Amino acid sequence: MSARLRAFRFLSDRFAQRERPSYAVEFILFALIVLTAVSSMISLAHALSSLAHTMSLSR
Known part of the structure; x- marks a missing residue:
């Protein structure tokens, strides 16, 4: 019996x-x-919305 099968059964x-x-x-x-x-x-x-708002104000 393989070790993998023994581990699975355990x-x-x-x-x-x-x-x-x-x-x-x-x-x-x-x-x-x-x-x-x-x-x-x-x-x-919210952070991305605030960033987009800030970027639009700086133009």
């Missing part, structure tokens, strides 16, 4: 035996990631 058995995580924790982490991404995009859009 990991699949290990994860099959563990308890299912709380979905609330997973949802909170997912929401945190989404909020971080969205706030970064909004911040970048």
Whole structure:
């Protein structure tokens, strides 16, 4: 049996035996990631808008 197959079986058995995580924790982490991404995009859009406004005033 190859080492890759042994590693796969070890990991699949290990994860099959563990308890299912709380979905609330997973949802909170997912929401945190989404909020971080969205706030970064909004911040970048605002910065670019301010830059474009500043550049148009300097002409």
